Amino acid sequence: MTAYSDLMEYQRQTEALGQIAGRLGWDQETMMPRGAADQRAEEFAAIEGVLHARRTDARVGDWLIQAEAPDAAGAAQLRLIRRSHVRATRIPARLAQDLARLTSAAQGIWAAARKDEDVAGFLPTLAQVIALKREEAACLAGTGDAYDALLDDYEPGETAATVSAMFDAMRPRLVALRGAALASAHQPADLDAAFPADTQLRLSRDLAAAFGYDWNYGRLDLAVHPFSSGSGRDVRITTRVVERDPFNCFYSTIHEVGHATYELGIDPDYALTPLGAGVSMGVHESQSRIYENQLGRSRAFTGWLHARMQDAFGDFGVSDADGFYGTVNKLREGFIRTEADEVQYNLHVMLRFDLERALISGDLAVADLEAAWNDRFRADFGQVVPRPSAGMLQDVHWSVGLFGYFPTYTLGNLYAGCLHQALRRDVPDLDASLARGDASPATAWLREKVQRHGGLMPPRDLIAQAAGFAPHAGPVLDYLERKFGAIYRL
Amino acid sequence: MTAYSDLMEYQRQTEALGQIAGRLGWDQETMMPRGAADQRAEEFAAIEGVLHARRTDARVGDWLIQAEAPDAAGAAQLRLIRRSHVRATRIPARLAQDLARLTSAAQGIWAAARKDEDVAGFLPTLAQVIALKREEAACLAGTGDAYDALLDDYEPGETAATVSAMFDAMRPRLVALRGAALASAHQPADLDAAFPADTQLRLSRDLAAAFGYDWNYGRLDLAVHPFSSGSGRDVRITTRVVERDPFNCFYSTIHEVGHATYELGIDPDYALTPLGAGVSMGVHESQSRIYENQLGRSRAFTGWLHARMQDAFGDFGVSDADGFYGTVNKLREGFIRTEADEVQYNLHVMLRFDLERALISGDLAVADLEAAWNDRFRADFGQVVPRPSAGMLQDVHWSVGLFGYFPTYTLGNLYAGCLHQALRRDVPDLDASLARGDASPATAWLREKVQRHGGLMPPRDLIAQAAGFAPHAGPVLDYLERKFGAIYRL
Numbered sequence: 001m002t003a004y005s006d007l008m009e010y011q012r013q014t015e016a017l018g019q020i021a022g023r024l025g026w027d028q029e030t031m032m033p034r035g036a037a038d039q040r041a042e043e044f045a046a047i048e049g050v051l052h053a054r055r056t057d058a059r060v061g062d063w064l065i066q067a068e069a070p071d072a073a074g075a076a077q078l079r080l081i082r083r084s085h086v087r088a089t090r091i092p093a094r095l096a097q098d099l100a101r102l103t104s105a106a107q108g109i110w111a112a113a114r115k116d117e118d119v120a121g122f123l124p125t126l127a128q129v130i131a132l133k134r135e136e137a138a139c140l141a142g143t144g145d146a147y148d149a150l151l152d153d154y155e156p157g158e159t160a161a162t163v164s165a166m167f168d169a170m171r172p173r174l175v176a177l178r179g180a181a182l183a184s185a186h187q188p189a190d191l192d193a194a195f196p197a198d199t200q201l202r203l204s205r206d207l208a209a210a211f212g213y214d215w216n217y218g219r220l221d222l223a224v225h226p227f228s229s230g231s232g233r234d235v236r237i238t239t240r241v242v243e244r245d246p247f248n249c250f251y252s253t254i255h256e257v258g259h260a261t262y263e264l265g266i267d268p269d270y271a272l273t274p275l276g277a278g279v280s281m282g283v284h285e286s287q288s289r290i291y292e293n294q295l296g297r298s299r300a301f302t303g304w305l306h307a308r309m310q311d312a313f314g315d316f317g318v319s320d321a322d323g324f325y326g327t328v329n330k331l332r333e334g335f336i337r338t339e340a341d342e343v344q345y346n347l348h349v350m351l352r353f354d355l356e357r358a359l360i361s362g363d364l365a366v367a368d369l370e371a372a373w374n375d376r377f378r379a380d381f382g383q384v385v386p387r388p389s390a391g392m393l394q395d396v397h398w399s400v401g402l403f404g405y406f407p408t409y410t411l412g413n414l415y416a417g418c419l420h421q422a423l424r425r426d427v428p429d430l431d432a433s434l435a436r437g438d439a440s441p442a443t444a445w446l447r448e449k450v451q452r453h454g455g456l457m458p459p460r461d462l463i464a465q466a467a468g469f470a471p472h473a474g475p476v477l478d479y480l481e482r483k484f485g486a487i488y489r490l
Numbered sequence: 491m492t493a494y495s496d497l498m499e500y501q502r503q504t505e506a507l508g509q510i511a512g513r514l515g516w517d518q519e520t521m522m523p524r525g526a527a528d529q530r531a532e533e534f535a536a537i538e539g540v541l542h543a544r545r546t547d548a549r550v551g552d553w554l555i556q557a558e559a560p561d562a563a564g565a566a567q568l569r570l571i572r573r574s575h576v577r578a579t580r581i582p583a584r585l586a587q588d589l590a591r592l593t594s595a596a597q598g599i600w601a602a603a604r605k606d607e608d609v610a611g612f613l614p615t616l617a618q619v620i621a622l623k624r625e626e627a628a629c630l631a632g633t634g635d636a637y638d639a640l641l642d643d644y645e646p647g648e649t650a651a652t653v654s655a656m657f658d659a660m661r662p663r664l665v666a667l668r669g670a671a672l673a674s675a676h677q678p679a680d681l682d683a684a685f686p687a688d689t690q691l692r693l694s695r696d697l698a699a700a701f702g703y704d705w706n707y708g709r710l711d712l713a714v715h716p717f718s719s720g721s722g723r724d725v726r727i728t729t730r731v732v733e734r735d736p737f738n739c740f741y742s743t744i745h746e747v748g749h750a751t752y753e754l755g756i757d758p759d760y761a762l763t764p765l766g767a768g769v770s771m772g773v774h775e776s777q778s779r780i781y782e783n784q785l786g787r788s789r790a791f792t793g794w795l796h797a798r799m800q801d802a803f804g805d806f807g808v809s810d811a812d813g814f815y816g817t818v819n820k821l822r823e824g825f826i827r828t829e830a831d832e833v834q835y836n837l838h839v840m841l842r843f844d845l846e847r848a849l850i851s852g853d854l855a856v857a858d859l860e861a862a863w864n865d866r867f868r869a870d871f872g873q874v875v876p877r878p879s880a881g882m883l884q885d886v887h888w889s890v891g892l893f894g895y896f897p898t899y900t901l902g903n904l905y906a907g908c909l910h911q912a913l914r915r916d917v918p919d920l921d922a923s924l925a926r927g928d929a930s931p932a933t934a935w936l937r938e939k940v941q942r943h944g945g946l947m948p949p950r951d952l953i954a955q956a957a958g959f960a961p962h963a964g965p966v967l968d969y970l971e972r973k974f975g976a977i978y979r980l
Contacts, residue, residue, distance in 0.1 A: 016529075017540065036723045039724055050507065050540055233523075234530070
């Protein structure tokens, strides 16, 4: 027991330092004066150096050999600490530094290339990033698959093969649903009004409260790209405001409330331990997506939102609640993943998943990426990409080395579909609450079934025990076909 | 040179981590959700643990033995690193932890005692704090004086004897000036209007700009007790708003701009090194006080402020600029240090200085503190302290172990007097700029003479080279007698 408690005490401080690093990131995106960027980079490097040294500390290896877990939760703690220790020790410090330096610079090069529509200006840097990520993957994978090693970092236990099997089942039905909806004669109305920023933010706070966000442990600020930040008792959210598109603000807020409510819903006994954070990116996204889409974009909840928007903004041109529900959920032709609706979003993600696997394996040369992207986009979306910023230059992810991250977005949607099916089974009168702007029965169910467990179970096991069945693509597809079939009268 | 550069590289990361700890403190006072306090305490403990381990690291001792400074600045760097290393290694980890735990708890006990006017409830805790501070002082002082060891931490090079000599010269003239002003038949008018919070904050931003605060490297937020935070390229300020007392907001802002401008004015080559921060609490206070008082409360600058306030608030009952100057500078009978004017403030500080020396030496028992405080207050201020919260329970300092800190407030005022005399000598037409709301000639002079040097010179040497004479109490006393003599027609 001494080795176990020594290790947990040591780990507790590492987790606290990790929280500090996360808070610095929040500060950078919300509060930091512009001129402080260079100094902040040095501060990040310093605390990341401390974290890396702690994770690779030889004492951790010794404790892990000697420690005996007192219970199942303790065994899970040891499993997660071992995972972090092994990962950190496998990556040479030189490689970690090279990656940090390159991806930091690459982000600026990508941003400039996107602005100038300059693919050629970005490709050499992207090639360097891929080379280092392949080197990193080789350190992590040993004799295993390189892409799987990268994916496992975000979604423990998943492989390209398991994800592909699920995605392959989804793609044809999504392509068909997309085509039918866009071709339908029954198109919902568009918004065409200005919505004052202050009022959007005030209503955002009401939405956060409706979904149970606890202001005692969080706050809402503005950010260019909304995100949530932190674990334990300090989990902050951000949103953005576009004057003519209030749904951007409202659904960004609900999405981030989903992430934050997950973290805040974890058993407080796990605070500042490896179990005290969301277990994977996919499960995290399942929480943000079920709040945003299955609940927040439901007919019942949009009915309440419609009335609130009329109270706040007066007549804004969509006067009946059924029409409003269609407007909230309307599909639009577009090239940008982050602006996509529930149906098309996953097709964007699958495109990136297939291309990034080919880039990491070497089957796709960086020089051929743009053509491959544009071909695939035409196949799934039936449109010609008009410019690189609407195509392969639109996302920051690859420039900062996030290979293996994209599939967790759609995995989250798939998990959300499973959870939503079970939630409706267990809480049959949920719509009555949602129609009153009260999502608390859903939050109570999600907290009990998913959130409170933190990192206790592997992601897929967690979803399976919550839903009562092994996760698969059926529920989210059925849900999408039913919902959009009704809206578009298909 | 290798030992020197290795040490400086190591120190650079320590400084960056120190900046992070400071930013956490800023976050706690301005942004942190209320429910995050316990978690934040653990985060602080973790990063303080990292900092302490780095400062006491055996490699630092080895490098200090081997390092050869490349120049005078390098020699000063080594001097400051050695000082920090020696200090950290002299304090046993057990004592540091006991102090941290006790002072953290004592702050809450003090706050409760102040609220309940319960001296007896606070004394046992205060006695424990003093016992630990004496233990700490003994570790630091060796055969030297205990109080001097504590004072030296905030004001390197000063001793109780040197400070006493200066204070003893000030006290009788301040007591006399106070008495004459309060007895004068010519009393300035009081403000009697409400000043909307938003407008106060907007004008505060103009005031910060007038004093040269660079928004590219800082920001302004609200805090219960205003403070500034950070070094290098990220130095943030805070202020507070009292609806019927806009001077509270305006002069808090200018005061914190003084602190921040000092940090931002340090030679950027010193960033993230020991030279890259203000050299002492006294010199820091000299910058905040000269901005707040000698410049911000001058007749020339208040003339500009008066016009701005009329623009912003309309007629607020003080219509002529000379009368407004009197109102800004008016002395009021009162018991609270932080609310005191330029004349009375130093008498409050001297009271604490004398009492805390007696507490540390053991000449004054904790049980006798209240009587000693009230006797001294009656002697200097001619009034009976009506309740403990207006007396010995008013300041947080002693509960958190800040013994040796109080005298730096008055030392700062003394230094500000010296600098102001030299500034007026070197920039004879300064009032013309101040009357236009432009303090830049003063900031330029202070930057050149004081701020840019950071920690290069010991505090007293720094002031002496800036002023052109050894610092003494004459200038600030002459300034106060001239200024308040005119206002009160003495």
